[in-house]
Amino acid sequence: MDIYEGLYTTRMMRRLRPDPVPLETQARILDAAVRAPNGGNTQRWHFLAVDDPELIAAFAQLFRRARALEYEKFQTGTGPMVATAPGADAAAHVATMRRMKGSGDYLADHFEEIPLLLFVFAIDDLGGANIYPAIWSALLAARAEGVGGVMTMVLRNFEDEVNGLLGVPVEEGWKMSAMLTLGYPLGNWGVAANRHPVQEVSSRNHWGKPFGLEVPQPLWPPQDAVSA
Ligand SMILES: Cc1cc2nc3c(=O)[nH]c(=O)nc-3n(C[C@H](O)[C@H](O)[C@H](O)COP(=O)(O)O)c2cc1C
8 A cells, every 4th residue: 555545544443343353464563563663762662452352341331431531521621622723613623523422422332343452551651752653553554454443542531440451560650552443444444634734734934934835635645646
């Protein structure tokens, strides 16, 4: 797969088939992930794959409780999903959140059908900076394998329960950074088009000065490929 196709179409896929992800595929995903950059190449990361249905069922309960908590925070005007970017259209954000909730509800309601969870742990992930390259590499490699999923953080609301269920050696400093749900998607991959274009979020030489070029449409797929 062309690297740009991977970059443009690695959407968060919440509707998954229950079919298992073969071990060799999981190996390719994780082997790509461990190539990611990390500070000092200390590689203080650990990837814990969960495919035991009983454990997935236990996490399903926890996930639904954690998600309810996040939406409670959202309703009361707190939590990470509330604040929009400065100057952004608040009504549009509410509409986006409503759409996302629909897709998130599906994920929560069908959690037991997810064939594979990937918990990512790190020691001192530097606010995520030291682990997100590896997580994104895992999602991109998964995309190349036809495997989709979602990066979630809501289970961090119940860190102790997660650590208990998985036997995490917390005394060594390990902390959960994220949990990925992985499987073969029911739907089709599409370009992540619902993003503010480059010229709206970039500037040159001084904050707010024009970037110098407008990018009205996603540059992938290339227009000549589309019309060919
Ligand atoms: C740090 C982080 C946390 C996220 N947490 C969740 C989550 O808990 N549940 C979920 O369904 N999606 C989660 N997402 C996925 C985003 O909602 C998704 O990337 C965004 O809505 C854009 O959708 P798209 O990537 O499919 O274009 C998270 C993404 C990031 C980067």
